[in-house]
Amino acid sequence: RKEVEQDPGPFNVPEGATVAFNCTYSNSASQSxxxxxxxxxxxxxxxxxxxxxxNEDGRFTAQLNRASQYISLLIRDSKLSDSATYLCVVNDGYxxxxxxxxxxxxxx
Amino acid sequence: xxxxxxxxxxLIKTRGQHVTLRCSPISGHKSVSWxxxxxxxxxxxxxxxxxxxxxxxxxxxxxxxxxxFPNYSSELNVNALLLGDSALYLCASSPGQGAHEQYFGPGxxxxxT
Numbered sequence: 630r631k632e633v634e635q636d637p638g639p640f641n642v643p644e645g646a647t648v649a650f651n652c653t654y655s656n657s658a659s660q661s662x663x664x665x666x667x668x669x670x671x672x673x674x675x676x677x678x679x680x681x682x683x684n685e686d687g688r689f690t691a692q693l694n695r696a697s698q699y700i701s702l703l704i705r706d707s708k709l710s711d712s713a714t715y716l717c718v719v720n721d722g723y724x725x726x727x728x729x730x731x732x733x734x735x736x737x
Numbered sequence: 738x739x740x741x742x743x744x745x746x747x748l749i750k751t752r753g754q755h756v757t758l759r760c761s762p763i764s765g766h767k768s769v770s771w772x773x774x775x776x777x778x779x780x781x782x783x784x785x786x787x788x789x790x791x792x793x794x795x796x797x798x799x800x801x802x803x804x805x806f807p808n809y810s811s812e813l814n815v816n817a818l819l820l821g822d823s824a825l826y827l828c829a830s831s832p833g834q835g836a837h838e839q840y841f842g843p844g845x846x847x848x849x850t
Contacts, residue, residue: 675840
């Protein structure tokens with residue numbers, strides 16, 4: 630079983646839509662959690678850390694449920710520039726464990 | 738401030754050859770990690786170095802090795818290249834070891850023919 634699992638999508642949504650991505654992880658001892666964004670043939674860029682209390686950064690909201698080992702990312706008012714692959718990432722102490730990523734395409 | 742830098746950007750090698758990839762972390766960051774990303778997959782952890790010592794190693798064969806220098810830059814070496822080593826090799830830096838956010842360089846795209 631893969632340590633971090635995500636729905637690969639693709640998610641095709643119109644501009645202005647709200648879209649949610651989910652992710653599960655297998656190691657209950659995992660220490661920190663992130664969402665990274667990766668554009669085609671580019672490096673992953675940190676989008677936001679994820680905290681148990683939930684956190685928001687503009688149009689982006691991340692949630693962590695440690696009991697269910699579940700992480701989510703909500704994007705409101707989608708922009709064309711949000712089109713990318715979103716990687717769910719779990720840090721087990723030194724290594725980042727990545728999901729395969731969820732592909733998002735925002736269309737006009 | 739400069740971000741993580743990597744060289745070269747692209748590289749083409751033949752099976753059986755050796756390759757060395759280089760990385761300079763963000764100024765002030767003491768930890769460097771290496772990842773391999775093949776098409777359609779998330780990055781896979783190879784190594785982490787902190788203060789010039791290996792702190793973690795992923796599930797990669799002994800053909801893969803790395804080191805960190807006193808200025809915190811790092812090299813990843815791969816011997817006896819296989820076709821399956823073709824991938825994007827990413828370097829990430831963080832302030833310290835452990836469960837920190839990591840910041841990635843642009844990567845080196847290696848093609849093995």
